[in-house]
Amino acid sequence: MFKNSISNFLFPLLFMLLGSMYSFGQVSKEKQLVQSYNTEKNPNKKFSRLMALGEYYKQNHLRRADSIRHVILKESINFEDSIRFNALFYNAEVAQLCGDQDEYFKTILACQPFLGKLNSEEAQFKLFRHLGFYHSSMQEFETADFYYRLAVKIGKKEKNNYQLSEAYSHLALNFMSANVKDSALAYSDKSINFARRGKDKSHLSRAFNTQARVYDFFGQIELSVAKNLISLQLAEEVQNKWLLSKYCREIGQEQKVILNLDDAEYYFKRSFNYAKQIHDRRQMGMALSNLASVNLDRNQLGTAITNSNQAIKYLTELNDFNGLGEAYNILGMVYQKQGKYNEAATSFNQALVYYEATSNKEKIAGVYHNVGTVFKEQKKYSNALNYLNRSIEIRTQYGAKNQIYHTYRTIADLYKEINNSQKSLEYMELYLNYLDSNTTVQAATKIAELSESYRSEQRERLINAQADSLRRQQQERMLTSTKLENSQLRNNFQMYIIIAFVIIIVLAGVIIFYRWNHAKITQQQREAEMSQTLLRTQMNPHFVFNAMSVIQSYIFENDTVNSSKFLVNFSRLMRLILENSPKEFIPITTEVEILQKYLEMQKLRFQDRFHFEIYTDEVLFDESAIIPPMITQPFIENAIEHGQLHTIEGGFIRVSFTKESNMLCISIEDNGIGRKNARANKKGSAHKSMAMDITSERIKNLNKKNKTDGKLLVEDYNKALETGTKVLISLPYTIDHKQLS
Numbered sequence: 001m002f003k004n005s006i007s008n009f010l011f012p013l014l015f016m017l018l019g020s021m022y023s024f025g026q027v028s029k030e031k032q033l034v035q036s037y038n039t040e041k042n043p044n045k046k047f048s049r050l051m052a053l054g055e056y057y058k059q060n061h062l063r064r065a066d067s068i069r070h071v072i073l074k075e076s077i078n079f080e081d082s083i084r085f086n087a088l089f090y091n092a093e094v095a096q097l098c099g100d101q102d103e104y105f106k107t108i109l110a111c112q113p114f115l116g117k118l119n120s121e122e123a124q125f126k127l128f129r130h131l132g133f134y135h136s137s138m139q140e141f142e143t144a145d146f147y148y149r150l151a152v153k154i155g156k157k158e159k160n161n162y163q164l165s166e167a168y169s170h171l172a173l174n175f176m177s178a179n180v181k182d183s184a185l186a187y188s189d190k191s192i193n194f195a196r197r198g199k200d201k202s203h204l205s206r207a208f209n210t211q212a213r214v215y216d217f218f219g220q221i222e223l224s225v226a227k228n229l230i231s232l233q234l235a236e237e238v239q240n241k242w243l244l245s246k247y248c249r250e251i252g253q254e255q256k257v258i259l260n261l262d263d264a265e266y267y268f269k270r271s272f273n274y275a276k277q278i279h280d281r282r283q284m285g286m287a288l289s290n291l292a293s294v295n296l297d298r299n300q301l302g303t304a305i306t307n308s309n310q311a312i313k314y315l316t317e318l319n320d321f322n323g324l325g326e327a328y329n330i331l332g333m334v335y336q337k338q339g340k341y342n343e344a345a346t347s348f349n350q351a352l353v354y355y356e357a358t359s360n361k362e363k364i365a366g367v368y369h370n371v372g373t374v375f376k377e378q379k380k381y382s383n384a385l386n387y388l389n390r391s392i393e394i395r396t397q398y399g400a401k402n403q404i405y406h407t408y409r410t411i412a413d414l415y416k417e418i419n420n421s422q423k424s425l426e427y428m429e430l431y432l433n434y435l436d437s438n439t440t441v442q443a444a445t446k447i448a449e450l451s452e453s454y455r456s457e458q459r460e461r462l463i464n465a466q467a468d469s470l471r472r473q474q475q476e477r478m479l480t481s482t483k484l485e486n487s488q489l490r491n492n493f494q495m496y497i498i499i500a501f502v503i504i505i506v507l508a509g510v511i512i513f514y515r516w517n518h519a520k521i522t523q524q525q526r527e528a529e530m531s532q533t534l535l536r537t538q539m540n541p542h543f544v545f546n547a548m549s550v551i552q553s554y555i556f557e558n559d560t561v562n563s564s565k566f567l568v569n570f571s572r573l574m575r576l577i578l579e580n581s582p583k584e585f586i587p588i589t590t591e592v593e594i595l596q597k598y599l600e601m602q603k604l605r606f607q608d609r610f611h612f613e614i615y616t617d618e619v620l621f622d623e624s625a626i627i628p629p630m631i632t633q634p635f636i637e638n639a640i641e642h643g644q645l646h647t648i649e650g651g652f653i654r655v656s657f658t659k660e661s662n663m664l665c666i667s668i669e670d671n672g673i674g675r676k677n678a679r680a681n682k683k684g685s686a687h688k689s690m691a692m693d694i695t696s697e698r699i700k701n702l703n704k705k706n707k708t709d710g711k712l713l714v715e716d717y718n719k720a721l722e723t724g725t726k727v728l729i730s731l732p733y734t735i736d737h738k739q740l741s
Contacts, residue, residue, distance in 0.1 A: 029056060047075055047083060054090055059242070062097060063279040066318075069094045085114045085123060092130065097242075099282040099320025101358050105134050125154040125163055132170055138359060139398065141178040148174060162203050165194035169210040176214045177398075184214045205234035205243055209250070216254060225254050245274035245283045252290055256297070265294045282323060285314030289327045296334050304334045322363070325354035329367055336374055344374050361398035365391045369407050376414050384414055405431050553605070566601060573597040577630070585626035585734060588657060592616055595655060598633060602640050610640075610651035617658045624736040627657075627664060628698060635668045635695075635727045642681075643672020643725060659733055663710070666729040674716055674723040699731065706732040 033056055037049035054072055057065035069091045076087030092107035108130045115127060132147035148171045155163035172187035188211035195207040212227035228251050235243040252267030268290045275283035288311035295304035308331040315323040332347030348371045355363045368391035375384035388411050395404050408431040415424035551570065554563035576594050580586045592614055599612045619625075636653060645651035654669045672678075692714070699710045710731050717724025 030060075044079070044083075047079060050075060051086060051090065054094075058090075058094060058097070059240075059278070061279050062094075062242075063281060065094050066098050081114060081117045082120065082123070085111060085118060088114075089123075089126060097280070097282070098318045099315065099323050100318055101137075101321055102319065105137075108134055121154050121158060125151050125158075125167075128154070129167060129170060132174065136170075136174045136177055139177070139361065141174055144174045145171070161194045161197040162200065165191045165198070165203055165207050168194065169207055172210055172214055176217050179398075181214075181218050184217075185211070188214050201234045201238045202240050202243065205231040205238075205240070205247075208234070209243075209247060212250065216250075221254050221257055225251060228254070241274045241278045242280060242283075245271045245278075245280060245287070248274065249283065249287055249290060256290070256294060259297070261294050261297055265291065268294065281314045282318050282320050285311040285318075285320070285327065286323050288314070289323070289330055292327075292330045292334070296330065296337065299337075301334055301338055305331065308334065321354040321358045322360055325351045325358075325360065325363055325367075328354065329363075329370065332367075332374075333370060336370070336377070341374055341378055345371070348374070361394050362403075365394035365398070366403070368394070369410070372407075373410055376410065376417075379417075381414060381418055385411070388414070562604065566604060569597060569601045569604070573601065580629045583629060585736075586629045587736060588616065588620050588625045588627050591627050591629065591632070592657070594630070595632060595636065599636065599653065606640075606646040610645040610648070610653065612653040613655070615654070615656040617656075619659055620657055620664075623659075625657075625659070625664065626734050626736045627731065628702070631695060631698065631729065631731070632666055632668060639668065639670035639672055639725060642678040643670050643674070644678075645670060645672050648672060660730075662733050663708070664731045664733045666727075666731070668727040668729075669717055669724070671717055671724040674718070674721075675714075675725060676716075676722045695729070699729070702732055706734075708732040 030053075033049065033053040037046060037053055040046040040049050050068075050072060054065060054068050057068060072087045073091050076084045088107055088111050092104050092111065095101075095103040095107060108127075111127055112131070115124060118124065128147045128151040132144045132151065134144075135141075135147065136144035148167055151167040152164065152171070155161075155167050168187045169191040172184045172191060175181075175184035175187060188207070191207040191210055192204070195204040198204075208227045209231040212224045212231060215221070215227060216224035228247055232244065232247045232251065235247055248267045248271035252264045252271065255261075255264040255267060268287050272284055272287035272291070275281075275287060288307045292304040292307035292311065295301070295307060308327050311327040312324060312331075315327060328347045328351035332344045332351060335341075335344035335347060348367055351367045352364060355367060368387045372384045372387035372391065375381070375387065388407050391407050392404055395407075408427045412424045412427035412431060415421075415427065551563060551566060554566055573594065576590065576597065580590055580594070595614055599614075603610065603612065632655065636655070639645060639653055645653065648671060650671070652669075652671055654667070656667045658665050658667075673681075692712070696712050699712055702708070703710050711728075713728040715726050715728075716722050717726045
């Protein structure tokens with residue numbers, strides 16, 4: 001009944017509170033999209049909801065975007081061309097973000113037949129842009145230029161600044177890959193100018209990042225860092241986690257070039273954390289590869305191997321061949337530094353396989369350089385020169401030519417080792433000529449200044465933002481105060497009702513909890529009392545059985561005098577037991593009387609072959625102490641029966657009741673044969689006493705009820721000879737308040 005009353009009160013209250021929370025709460029964007037997809041019945045609209053969910057995942061949870069793209073492709077088969085194109089294009093974009101270049105290029109080429117079927121210029125623009133990227137990646141720069149200019153044409157026709165910014169950005173990167181610096185920079189400027197005309201800071205950050213990549217490609221690291229810091233700031237303002245991860249990684253790479261390892265590590269870790277927030281395992285893997293390169297420079301080779309292997313694990317799941325090539329290349333350099341040339345060669349060969357699969361000539365040249373250094377360290381100079389020269393040839397045709405000078409220096413050192421001074425001097429001059437014209441070393445200080453300036457500006461922006469926030473809060477408080485003053489009288493009554501309602505809820509909760517807790521405690525006490533009563537009823541027949549055995553022995557011995565005398569005492573003892581055993585507690589005087597009668601009976605039975613003493617502390621009588629009935633009698637019975645006191649010369653039993661630290665302490669000592677000999681006795685083994693188990697359970701129940709720490713301890717009286725028994729019982733000290741009053 002009590003539980004039902006609680007339910008009847010709480011459930012309406014719970015629904016009221018949940019209703020209020022739902023009214024003021026805000027369902028997450030993802031849950032809204034999933035719910036709208038699940039509830040939509042119209043097939044076209046349902047697919048549109050699925051695409052919206054996919055776009056959300058593309059921005060916030062790349063791993064789910066990767067898993068949902070196959071569902072989108074499958075669901076689009078039965079729809080018209082425009083929907084199928086959108087599904088294919090979504091698959092291509094997610095594959096590109098995940099680094100799966102094979103799937104990306106295959107899907108983009110599969111979209112090409114739709115050009116003649118679709119009238120959407122937006123769709124045509126996207127396809128032209130991606131087709132341009134495909135051909136640029138294949139080093140087909142003229143074909144790429146053709147598609148990019150078609151995209152520019154559409155952007156101009158639509159007067160779409162974002163489309164123009166994106167198209168010019170890719171034109172700049174195409175010229176960069178073709179090693180045409182002036183055109184690359186000119187188109188990157190155009191991209192920035194058109195992005196500035198719009199309000200989307202993401203587009204502007206991408207445009208600045210394009211220019212940063214161009215400067216980095218042509219060795220102008222200082223300018224590259226400056227532009228990338230602008231990109232990073234813009235991405236922070238719009239909280240685009242994918243861009244933040246990308247830009248941090250690129251800035252870290254530039255810091256590593258100038259050997260600023262602390263800043264490099266800082267940006268690589270930021271990149272990893274941003275990628276982790278959106279579950280972008282590709283950028284997580286790439287950041288780990290970069291961290292491994294920092295570990296390598298710091299000679300932390302074990303950590304470098306761990307980070308490289310973790311990067312390989314992430315990137316293998318995504319089929320990111322370029323990322324895997326980078327991870328294996330770094331792993332090869334670690335093994336090379338350890339002197340494990342076979343493992344290094346295996347890793348470099350694996351990197352070449354991945355880079356060749358994507359036709360990444362610039363990266364292939366870098367791996368050839370590393371393979372050449374391995375052969376040089378192994379004194380295989382012919383093989384070393386072969387790979388080093390192939391690296392120079394590729395970089396002369398493709399990629400950033402400023403990377404060639406590293407190879408010049410390695411070849412100069414090689415010729416010095418084989419005592420070819422002329423060749424060594426020739427390549428050293430090539431290296432020094434580049435070094436004189438290169439500003440990398442000189443730019444290191446400026447880059448450090450830029451980084452510090454960026455951080456200072458970041459702190460200043462944070463302070464200004466906080467100040468603006470405080471001003472807005474102050475203005476809002478003033479406005480709120482004014483409104484409250486104007487509507488104070490109208491709202492007072494509502495406020496009182498709300499306060500009264502809250503107070504009622506709190507009080508009801510407190511009352512319900514109190515009653516529930518009180519009922520629980522009462523129930524526990526009843527259970528403990530019932531358990532005590534049950535144990536005492538178990539004890540009564542047990543005691544009667546043993547007493548009747550004594551009387552039986554007299555009858556068998558034909559001792560009518562003692563049997564009559566014993567029966568009289570037994571009758572008095574049974575009356576005491578029957579009157580008091582049902583009670584939870586009895587006065588300690590009664591317990592002592594019961595023990596006195598029982599011991600006198602047993603002493604009579606065994607013809608005074610042992611003596612006993614019962615000591616009771618006077619304070620127990622003065623304070624009217626009470627005790628659970630028959631708590632000690634079983635142990636006295638054990639001492640007589642199993643301790644065989646009648647066989648011991650000078651046998652004794654001593655019982656004492658004392659008060660110690662608010663506990664009633666009982667001691668029962670005898671000098672019988674002891675526990676060890678009793679166990680060896682066949683009769684003792686067969687007639688095992690239940691005293692220990694029953695009394696332990698009674699003490700346990702008393703502890704539970706009174707929240708005390710009562711104990712039962714049994715040990716040898718004479719520990720050296722292992723004879724006699726000493727039983728120590730501690731119980732909660734309880735007094736009879738009625739007697740005291």
